[in-house]
Amino acid sequence: MDKNKGMPESALFVMDGVEATHDGMQYGTPKKFRKKKADSLNIQELAREVRASSRTHLSKAITLIESSNVAHKVQAQELLQELLPHTGNSVRIGITGVPGAGKSSFIEAFGTMLCEMGKKVAVLAIDPSSSLSGGSILGDKTRMEELVKKPNAFVRPSPSAGTLGGVHKKTRETMLVCEAAGYDVILIETVGVGQSETYVRGMVDFFLLLVLTGAGDELQGMKKGIMELADAIVVHKADGDNVRLAKKTVSEYKQILHFLQPATPGWMSTAMPVSSWEKRGLDKVWSTIGEFRQIVEANNYWSIRRQNQTKDWFQSMITDHLIDMFYGNPERKAQVQLLERQILNGQLTVTQGVDRLFSDKQSQK
Helix, strand or coil, rough: CCCCCCCCCCCCCCCCCCCCCCCCEECCHHHHCCCHHHHHCCHHHHHHHHHHCCCCHHHHHHHHHHHCHHHHHHHHHHHHHHHHHHCCEEEEEEEEEEECCCCCHHHHHHHHHHHHHHEEEEEEEEEEEECCCCCEEEEEHHHCCHHHHHHEECCCCCEECCCHHHHHCHHHHHHHHHCCCCCCCCEECCCCCCCHHHHHHHHEEEEEEEEECCHHHHHHCCHHHHHHHEEEEEECCCHHHHHHHHHHHHHHHHHHHHHCCCCCCCCEEEEEEEEECEEEHHHHHHHHHHHHHHHHHHHHHHHHHHHHHHHHHHHHHHHHHHHHHHHHCCHHHHHHHHHHHHHCCCCCCCHHHHHHHHHHHHHHH
């Protein structure tokens, strides 16, 4: 019996091939999907349904993309090839923030506002994962109860599973599928663990940094490089007793940004106060993004950045593939371990170890 029979499509419901946590949110663990025979999938039909904005089929498509099954990987690329001509029309927004800045509450309030404006919003909420278990540790803290009720919203949390930058390796492809499904705003939340900011900056058009009031204290623990990535800084939780301090903090950040290298050519990064609780300042964030797009499209950097991002993606995948091929050889892996012991014992220098590894005939196979 179909457990979803009679139920309306919703990002809260568990679709075929998608597992859910106790809080009802979909996670991209493709266990059920793997049970299906790969050759039983109709890629053209799946592509048509995705383009028709079926959230059921969008979930299935993303699960296919996330699958580690070899046959599914081939089909996932066939699906992406079908959908590729229908991608690229969204604005891609990366969102990061200092601990406690309230990224999830901001995303829910901001996404809800956009939905009420008639936008189709996809949220790729990347959860921190245990480095030991690879599972999410945020649990029900990431629930976006109001946003997931919107018929024009799609929320897809995925465990980062230790991926560099805290972003699932398939996030870029997931983003393309969401664009093909007609979502015109893609929000990507980062884990905020240092390298993740740079990683996400490399796949979005606009990068937003959330901070709290009291810039002086925060700057002591914030790397200058993170601010240099931001196209805008949101001083969040600017409500109640924090309103006056938030305005002062915004002024301080604007002064700091004036002396930093702009994240995007032709655009001066800015700062603004926002209260997700009181729904104030959210419209200013959206109008700022609109102004940004107008300027960056006019100087052609919008398309240049996307082309550069695609080239970087291609190069990074080549690197990943070479690493997999290199360490996929059991003999070479054993040789690496032997050389490591010799280096640690002082028998070889690091350079000698590397030279020996690549000069050995076995490494050429």
